[in-house]
Amino acid sequence: MRIDILDYSGFCGGVYRALYLLDKTIAQNSGKTIYLLGPIVHNKVVNDRYTKMGVEIIKTKDLDWLKDGDIVIISAHGIPNSLREKMKRFKVIDTTCPFVLKNQIKIKESLYDEIIFIGKKRHSETIASCLDDNRIKIIESLDDLKGFSSSNDGIVFNQTTFNIEKLEEIQREIKKLAPNYKIVNTMCETQIKIQNFLKEVNPKYNCLIIVGDKDSNNAMSLYEISPYRKTHFVSNLEDVKNIKIMDYDDIIIMGSASTPKELLKEIRQYIKNNAVKHQKV
Numbered sequence: 001m002r003i004d005i006l007d008y009s010g011f012c013g014g015v016y017r018a019l020y021l022l023d024k025t026i027a028q029n030s031g032k033t034i035y036l037l038g039p040i041v042h043n044k045v046v047n048d049r050y051t052k053m054g055v056e057i058i059k060t061k062d063l064d065w066l067k068d069g070d071i072v073i074i075s076a077h078g079i080p081n082s083l084r085e086k087m088k089r090f091k092v093i094d095t096t097c098p099f100v101l102k103n104q105i106k107i108k109e110s111l112y113d114e115i116i117f118i119g120k121k122r123h124s125e126t127i128a129s130c131l132d133d134n135r136i137k138i139i140e141s142l143d144d145l146k147g148f149s150s151s152n153d154g155i156v157f158n159q160t161t162f163n164i165e166k167l168e169e170i171q172r173e174i175k176k177l178a179p180n181y182k183i184v185n186t187m188c189e190t191q192i193k194i195q196n197f198l199k200e201v202n203p204k205y206n207c208l209i210i211v212g213d214k215d216s217n218n219a220m221s222l223y224e225i226s227p228y229r230k231t232h233f234v235s236n237l238e239d240v241k242n243i244k245i246m247d248y249d250d251i252i253i254m255g256s257a258s259t260p261k262e263l264l265k266e267i268r269q270y271i272k273n274n275a276v277k278h279q280k281v
C-alpha cells in the first residue's frame with residue numbers, strides 16, 4: 001500500500017505566529033495564570049496541549065471575574081472591536097492572524113451603508129468581524145439570499161477560509177441580485193493556494209484523509225472541495241480506526257492549516273503498521 005502526506009499540510013503562517021506568541025507568553029510568565037479567550041486555533045490536539053500546561057480557556061462572560069492586569073490571550077480568529085475596548089484593563093496578547101485583522105479593518109473603515117459578509121455564521125472569525133456592525137448581512141449559503149435584492153451601492157467581503165467554489169457561487173448570485181455591489185475577495189493567500197492546489201492535484205491515490213477539527217472552517221473547506229473519489233474526514237487517531245483502510249491500494253493524507261504535523265505522522269504510521277499486519281495474515 002502507498003501512503004503519503006500531501007504538500008501544504010499542517011500549520012499555516014497565521015497559526016505558527018499565534019502559537020509562537022502563546023509559547024513566548026507562557027515562558028515569560030512562569031507561575032502566573034494565562035487566560036485564553038476561546039481556543040487558540042480550531043484544533044483539539046493543540047488546545048489540549050496548552051490546557052495541560054495550565055493555560056485556562058475562558059469564554060467572554062468569564063472576563064468579568066478576572067482581575068485588572070491578568071494576562072489574556074486573543075486567539076488567531078480575533079475578537080469584535082467592542083470587546084477589545086472592554087479588555088483594556090488586562091495585559092492583552094493579541095495573536096489575531098494578520099489576514100483576519102486586515103479584513104476586520106477593511107470592514108470597519110468601509111464607507112458603504114450596505115455590507116455583505118460571506119462566512120459561516122457561528123464561526124469565531126465571522127462573529128469577530130461582524131458583531132459590532134449593523135450594516136452587515138451575513139450570508140453562509142445561497143439560501144440566505146432568498147428574498148434579497150438591492151439597487152443601492154454596497155460591498156461584499158468574506159471569511160478568510162471560506163470554500164472558494166461556494167464563495168464564487170454566492171458572489172455570482174449577489175452580482176445578479178445587487179448589481180451595484182462591489183465584490184472584494186478577502187480569502188487569505190494561504191487558503192487560496194492550498195484550496196487551488198487540492199482542486200488541481202491529480203487524484204492518483206484512491207483515498208484522501210483530511211485531518212482537522214469539525215470546528216475548523218479551513219479543514220471543512222478542504223473536505224468539501226476534495227476531488228478524490230473517496231474522502232474521509234478525521235480529527236484524531238481514533239477516527240482513523242473506523243476507516244476500512246484495506247479497502248484502498250493507496251491513501252494520501254492532508255492536514256488543515258491548524259493540524260499539527262505530529263498528528264499527521266502518527267496517522268501515517270498507524271496506517272502503515274495496520275496495512276502490513278493485514279498483508280501478513
Ligand code: SF4
Pocket residue numbers: 012013014015076097098099100160161188189190191218257
Ligand atoms: S488560514 Fe489564513 S487566515 Fe487562517 S490563520 Fe492561517 S494564514 Fe491566517
